[in-house]
Amino acid sequence: xxxxxxxxxxxxxxxxxxxxxxxxxxxxxxxxxxxxxxxxxxxxxxxxxxxxxxxxxxxxxxxxxxxxxxxxxxxxxxxxxxxxxxxxxxxxxxxxxxxxxxxxxxxxxxxxxxxxxxxxxxxxxxxxxxxxxxxxxxxxxxxxxxxxxxxxxxxxxxxxxxxxxxxxxxxxxxxxxxxxxxxxxxxxxxxxxxxxxxxxxxxxxxxxxxxxxxxxxxxxxxxxxxxxxxxxxxxxxxxxxxxxxxxxxxxxxxxxxxxxxxxxxxxxxxxxxxxxxxxxxxxxxxxxxxxxxxxxxxxxxxxxxxxxxxxxxxxxxxxxxxxxxxxxxxxxxxxxxxxxxxxxxxxxxxxxxxxxxxxxxxxxxxxxxxxxxxxxxxxxxxxxxxxxxxxxxxxxxxxxxxxxxxxxxxxxxxxxxxxxxxxxxxx
Amino acid sequence: xxxxxxxxxxxxxxxxxxxxxxxxxxxxxxxxxxxxxxxxxxxxxxxxxxxxxxxxxxxxxxxxxxxxxxxxxxxxxxxxxxxxxxxxxxxxxxxxxxxxxxxxxxxxxxxxxxxxxxxxxxxxxxxxxxxxxxxxxxxxxxxxxxxxxxxxxxxxxxxxxxxxxxxxxxxxxxxxxxxxxxxxxxxxxxxxxxxxxxxxxxxxxxxxxxxxxxxxxxxxxxxxxxxxxxxxxxxxxxxxxxxxxxxxxxxxxxxxxxxxxxxxxxxxxxxxxxxxxxx
Numbered sequence: 159x160x161x162x163x164x165x166x167x168x169x170x171x172x173x174x175x176x177x178x179x180x181x182x183x184x185x186x187x188x189x190x191x192x193x194x195x196x197x198x199x200x201x202x203x204x205x206x207x208x209x210x211x212x213x214x215x216x217x218x219x220x221x222x223x224x225x226x227x228x229x230x231x232x233x234x235x236x237x238x239x240x241x242x243x244x245x246x247x248x249x250x251x252x253x254x255x256x257x258x259x260x261x262x263x264x265x266x267x268x269x270x271x272x273x274x275x276x277x278x279x280x281x282x283x284x285x286x287x288x289x290x291x292x293x294x295x296x297x298x299x300x301x302x303x304x305x306x307x308x309x310x311x312x313x314x315x316x317x318x319x320x321x322x323x324x325x326x327x328x329x330x331x332x333x334x335x336x337x338x339x340x341x342x343x344x345x346x347x348x349x350x351x352x353x354x355x356x357x358x359x360x361x362x363x364x365x366x367x368x369x370x371x372x373x374x375x376x377x378x379x380x381x382x383x384x385x386x387x388x389x390x391x392x393x394x395x396x397x398x399x400x401x402x403x404x405x406x407x408x409x410x411x412x413x414x415x416x417x418x419x420x421x422x423x424x425x426x427x428x429x430x431x432x433x434x435x436x437x438x439x440x441x442x443x444x445x446x447x448x449x450x451x452x453x454x455x456x457x458x459x460x461x462x463x464x465x466x467x468x469x470x471x472x473x474x475x476x477x478x479x480x481x482x483x484x485x486x487x488x489x490x491x492x493x494x495x496x497x498x499x500x501x502x503x504x505x506x507x508x509x510x511x512x513x514x515x516x517x518x519x520x521x522x523x524x525x526x527x528x529x530x531x532x533x534x535x536x537x538x539x540x541x542x543x544x545x546x547x548x549x550x551x552x553x554x555x556x557x558x559x560x561x562x563x564x565x566x567x568x569x570x571x572x573x574x575x576x577x578x579x580x581x582x583x584x585x
Numbered sequence: 586x587x588x589x590x591x592x593x594x595x596x597x598x599x600x601x602x603x604x605x606x607x608x609x610x611x612x613x614x615x616x617x618x619x620x621x622x623x624x625x626x627x628x629x630x631x632x633x634x635x636x637x638x639x640x641x642x643x644x645x646x647x648x649x650x651x652x653x654x655x656x657x658x659x660x661x662x663x664x665x666x667x668x669x670x671x672x673x674x675x676x677x678x679x680x681x682x683x684x685x686x687x688x689x690x691x692x693x694x695x696x697x698x699x700x701x702x703x704x705x706x707x708x709x710x711x712x713x714x715x716x717x718x719x720x721x722x723x724x725x726x727x728x729x730x731x732x733x734x735x736x737x738x739x740x741x742x743x744x745x746x747x748x749x750x751x752x753x754x755x756x757x758x759x760x761x762x763x764x765x766x767x768x769x770x771x772x773x774x775x776x777x778x779x780x781x782x783x784x785x786x787x788x789x790x791x792x793x794x795x796x797x798x799x800x801x802x803x804x805x806x807x808x809x810x811x812x813x814x815x816x817x818x819x820x821x822x823x824x825x826x827x828x829x830x831x832x833x834x835x836x837x838x839x840x841x842x843x844x845x846x847x848x849x850x851x852x853x854x855x856x857x858x859x860x861x862x863x864x
Contacts, residue, residue, distance in 0.1 A: 174717050198667060324632035325715050347716075511649045512688030514716070518634035519642050 174326050176202040176307070177515060178505070179346040181314065181329075181359050185222065185288065186477030186494035187352030188295040190502060193235050195305035197506035199515070202344060203299070204331070205310045206353070218289055219380050219453065221413040223248070223391075223404060225283045225492045231499045239294040245284035246406040249389035281389070285404040285413060309333075315341065317349065317362045319471040327472035327516065348516035350474045350501070352494075355463060357479035363470050369463035369482070374399050375423035377416045377455040380406070381438070384447025387412055396441055398422050403442070411452070414438070417460065427455050468528060469521035476501060481532055493532070500527055601752050601806065601814030615749040615758070616701045616726050623798070624681070624702035631682020631708055640794045641684055641744075644846075647828060647837035648743070649688045652770065655824065655850050656739060659768045668693030676737040676762055678727055679745035683709040683720060690718045694739065699725040727758040736764045743772045743848075746811075747804045753814065760818045765853060769820060772828075772848040776805035779844040808843050821854040 177199040180187045191203045224232070224245070232238040299306050311331040318328040326345040333342050351359035360367065376399075386409035394401045399417030406413055416438070418426060426437060431451040439449050463482040468475050477494030501524055508515045630636040653669070656662075662669040671693030677686045680698030682705065690696045690713070698720055700706055706722040713720045740762050742755075749755045759769055774780050781802050788794040812822045827843040830836075 321635065322630070322633040323712065323715075324634065325712075508646070511646065511653055512691035513646060513649060514687070517642070519646065 174346055175344045176200050176346045177509075178202075178348050178350060179204060179327075179329060179344060180350045180352055181206075182351060182353030182357075182477075182479070183308065184352060184354065184477070185291055185295070185491055186498055187350075188292070188299060189232065189235065189237055189495060190350065190352060190476065190498040191306050192237055192295065192298045192302065193498060193502035194505060195299070195302040196235060197502065197509065199305065199505065199509060201306045202346070203306055203308045204314070204329075205308070206314060206358070207310050207312055218287075219413070220288045220378060220456065221285050221404060221406070222288055222291060222491045223283055223285055224291075226281065228492045228495045229284055231495060235298070237294055237298050239297060240290050241284065241286045241294055244290050244407055245286040246387075246404070246408075246412075247281040247389050248283045248285065248391045248405060249281050251282060251391045251393060253393045253395075255395050282391075285391075285406055287406075311342075312339065314358060314362070317359060317473075319349070319363075319473055321471040321518070324471070324514070324517070346472075346516075347514060348472055348474065348505070350476055351479045352477045352498075353479055355461070355478040355482045357475065359473075360465060360475055360479050363473055365465050365467050365470060365475070367463050367465045369461060372460040372462065373420055374417050374460045375420050376458040376460055377414070377418070377423055377426060378458060379414055379434075379455040380411055380452045381414050381435070382411055382450040382452055384410070384449075385445075386410055387446065392442070392445075394442060401441060403446070412446070416455075420459070423457060427457055464532065468525040469518075471518060472516040472521075474501060474521055474524060496531060497528060500524060599807070599810045601756060601810050613751065613754050614726060614728055615751045615755040617748055617750045620748045621702045623796070624700075625704050627796075628682070628702060628704040628708045631684070631705070632712055637796060638682070638684070640788065641681075643835065644828070644830070644837050645684050645688075647839065648772070648848075649685065651826060651828070651839055651848065652685075652689075652741075653692060655770070656768065659823075659850075659852070660738070670694040670739075673738040674736075674764075675739040676730070676735075676741065678740070678742045678759070679748065680709060680722065681705060683713055683722070685741060685743060686720050686722070687713060687716060687718055689739075689741075690720050695721075697721045697723070697730075697735075697737070699723050699727070699730065701726045727755065727762065731758050731761045735762060736767075737762055738764050738767045740767065740769045743770065744774075746771055746773045746806060747800060752804075752806065756814055756818060760820060760853075763853065767852070769815075769851045770848060771811060771815075771851070772846070773811070774800065774805045774846060775844055776802065776807050777844045780805055783845050808847055808849065811849050815849070815851045816854075819854045820851040822849055822851050824848075824850045826850070 178194055179202045180191050180194075181204045183191070183203050183205045187203060191201045194201050224241070229238060232241070299308060312334045313332040315330040315332055317330075319325075326347060327349045328343055328345050329349060330341055330343050333340060349359070351357050351363075353359055357367075381403075387403070387405040388409075389405050391405055392401075392403040396418075398419045400415075401417070402415040403412040404415065416426075417423075426434060429437065431454070434455065435449045435451045438451070442449070461482055463478075465475055465480045468480050476497035478490065480497065481493060483490055483493065504520055504524055505515045508517070508520055513520070627637050631638055634642045654664070656673075657664050657666075657669045660670070660673060669692055670689065673694050675686075675689050675694040675696045677683075677689065677696060677698040680686045680700050681702075683698055686696045686698040686709065698706070698709060699722075700709070701724065703724065706724045709720070709722045713722070740759055742759055746752050746755060759771070763769055774784050784800055784805075785802050789797045789799060808825050812825065815822055825843060826848045827840040828837055828846040828848065829840040829842050830846075831838070
């Protein structure tokens with residue numbers, strides 16, 4: 159074919175609306191937006207009115223246990239601000255059982271061999287009130303106005319992706335403004351759902367989730383205790399589920415996460431604060447002295463959920479939209495941040511090479527690298543829960559032997575502890 | 586073997602180092618019409634990452650990373666820059682749907698992509714437009730651009746020399762399309778027993794990655810032949826780089842092993858540029 163070149167007119171290119179659209183501006187979505195914004199991507203952070211988390215409020219003292227590895231990532235992303243001052247450090251975790259009374263102490267300092275070049279983090283983790291994290295993340299978002307657009311819409315109407323032509327993803331939203339209600343369409347290379355456990359976006363994309371109820375409820379509240387907590391977290395396994403004391407910034411305050419069967423939890427929640435403190439005392443004992451309940455308990459029904467896929471064409475799930483774990487290992491938000499840390503790294507690497515940041519090749523890599531962590535943690539937490547709930551004598555004996563034995567077996571204790579710090583195998 | 590379906594393993598020939606082509610040959614067509622038709626039939630599938638071009642999609646991230654690094658080095662650009670190829674003109678020969686053209690455009694290059702297969706430039710143009718990229722795609726071949734007297738800072742001939750009918754003429758044309766301080770990158774498959782086992786028997790017959798008949802082993806090129814062919818055209822090879830695939834991790838990596846896939850980076854030799862001998 160020797161002819162004059164069949165020249166196509168250069169197509170006037172209209173840039174996509176956003177490199178990435180993130181739906182859901184909770185602790186996972188907001189952190190991801192900042193990580194991507196700092197990597198030079200243009201991000202739309204969508205919130206749906208009504209689904210939006212309540213504005214930061216210091217009266218709401220719900221907490222998150224931020225594991226050492228998550229804390230490091232949040233520091234690297236400049237998201238760890240007030241939390242550094244206001245968080246309660248966990249220097250050690252003391253695990254005990256209702257019958258055997260044997261203790262298992264997780265003390266990170268004991269793990270550091272003298273010749274180790276890379277020191278372990280100084281503490282296992284930090285207990286931070288959620289409103290502080292929200293404030294820190296919002297401040298970081300506000301510092302990136304060129305990169306991150308935050309928008310509240312009335313409703314997300316539809317999502318469209320195409321695998322064969324690999325066309326951009328489209329998301330249709332209903333907005334209400336001064337000029338009334340209208341439909342707006344945004345295009346993007348990649349749509350990420352961080353819209354929580356019932357993830358409307360996951361459902362729109364037709365990704366099934368395997369889910370069940372535990373028939374357990376977690377009661378969450380703050381207690382004042384006579385003796386200082388000395389930065390020690392307590393995890394005590396009772397008949398109805400685990401009871402955790404998580405040390406707050408104030409030396410005489412801890413956040414209590416108390417898991418019981420639904421029926422017992424409902425009864426406990428109806429008690430006045432004096433009666434509740436007494437019930438707590440009966441189960442926890444005297445190690446922190448007298449206890450005073452500072453606020454009415456909030457109730458969280460426990461569920462397990464795991465999405466069958468983490469990705470679809472130009473679509474990814476992260477955080478609770480992908481997985482909801484029993485809080486026994488305190489891993490929920492940490493798992494979500496591990497999703498976002500990996501996703502942000504893969505996206506920023508692809509951008510540096512000029513590659514399509516929403517390619518199936520990239521998304522499959524994300525999914526393949528997240529599965530081992532998600533599967534092992536869900537098996538471990540389900541297994542731990544069953545083990546500690548059993549009343550059978552031989553299981554109780556194994557359990558007591560187990561706890562006592564682990565304490566004397568550093569080679570077994572170390573991996574368990576690293577897992578709790580979010581530094582276990584696979585990270 | 587295999588019901589007589591497998592191509593015979595005959596001795597290939599060094600098709601790059603025949604006697605010098607006459608100047609008129611430089612504008613001759615090198616298009617293999619059978620190959621061209623085969624690619625035209627699946628043009629719509631270029632961007633389907635689970636489709637017939639899946640192997641290329643898997644290879645692409647490493648191929649682009651290797652390219653980016655050498656191009657940035659050659660033109661002395663900031664490796665951490667957002668658009669390190671800003672302003673450089675780039676020709677992607679046998680661009681297909683634009684798997685290489687698009688990343689290069691995002692890195693700042695002014696990209697021209699040519700492909701002889703019917704319907705391909707339309708697919709590529711449409712995709713670039715939806716991605717918000719400006720790329721000059723044409724259904725054309727190297728001889729057309731040579732005839733127009735066009736020149737580029739970067740000339741890419743990736744996985745294409747094994748599909749042309751006259752590799753020696755094709756190489757003449759690549760050289761003619763280079764600017765004096767430009768760079769030519771040729772990637773192809775080695776004509777080795779390993780490549781016969783992996784690229785033909787493995788990829789086409791066992792894994793079914795590529796349609797049977799995608800590659801003709803006899804048209805594969807040995808690195809030594811390519812380097813010698815470039816030298817005969819006053820092109821100095823700066824690096825020969827292997828790309829190896831690990832089927833367990835499904836990851837491509839740079840390696841010293843050039844027995845299957847490899848890239849060659851070349852520039853006009855100093856003698857040629859000094860004497861002003863630039864065709």
